[in-house]
Amino acid sequence: MISNCIQLLVQDLELACEPALQAMTKISWLHFDNVGDQSSYVTQIIMHLKNTVPNLRDNLASSRKYFTQFCIRFANSFIPKFIQNIYKCKPISTVGSEQLLLDTHMLKTALLELPSIGSDVKRSAPTTYTKVVIKLMTKAEMILKLVMAPLDGNLEGFVSQFLQLLPESTIAEFHKVLDMKGAKLSKAQMSSLDALFKQITKAASGENNK
Template sequence: IIAESIQILIQDLENACEPALTAMTKLSWQTIETVGDQSLYVTTIINHLKTIVPVIRNHLGSSRKYFIQFCTTFVDSFIKKFINHLYRCKPINMIGAEQLLLDTHSLKTVLLDLPSINLTVSRKPPQNFTKIVLKNMTRAEMILKVVLTPYDSARQFVKNYLQLMNNDGDISSFQKVLDMKGIRKPEQAHLIERLKREHAAIIASHQQQIQQQ
């Protein structure tokens, strides 16, 4: 029952944030000319978190374990949703990517402090919670850093992609990033083949190293 209740609370909070995420995808990221403060959609999400999370914390005041469980499950689910919406922001120019990077950083900062949001004295969140936020939000940041990577040569771009994305050879994710960069489909096919080759070479190299140990 508790697990179900936590899931309902998470769903409610996600639903509250959903319109802001949708608004993010509808912005014209390829026409942005200057990087400003955090975007309105981020402020909206943060305001929802500041309003809803303290109420849940108060209700679960006698059981911090369940509150932390709520926070951990929420950030894991929300950040994945955020990344999915991030992929839908396309095409993006360099300034747009920089703005999104700033927005992502603002969101990461707030999410890292989620268990103590709006508290005068904050408690350090559990390591597992922090780890989930950092891992997933870093991925979001890396996606945007790939978008910011100049596309001069296919080989160098793919190398940079694998380096930034921790050697992730998933074709679907790569295609989404290429769409964000506004790279045309015929050119994408060439890049995908390059990614397959480079990724296979990395795996082969790792296997060789293991065998030599």
């Protein structure tokens, strides 16, 4: 019963943040001239967190474990959605990628402070929660660093770099990053990259199983 209630609270907050995520994908990322402050969609998301989370924290003050559960579930659900929306931010320029990376960093900072957001008492967030946020938001940051990384004809090198930064990623995610980069590849080049991707991941899993 409590688990269902927590899930409903998570869904409510996600729903409030949804318009901001939609706005993120409608920005013309290709035409950025310079990196500025955080984008308005990030400000909107942080505003929703500040408007919602303090009340929840106060209401669950006697059961901190349930509040921690809420924070962890929200991070585990919201951040993957944020990443899916990153993939939709295309076409994107290098400067646009830098702005999106700045936005991602600002959101990561806000999420790490989520358990004490809007509180006069600053206490450390539970380690179980911070681990989730750092792992998932670091993935978002790595995706954008790969979007900014040059291909320069060194396609094999890019595959290695991709798997070094995102070792747990799928070939579908690899294709999404190439798509964001606007990579113009022939079918033969794509087949070659896919084969190399599978070869490296197979070798890596073999090493891990030793």
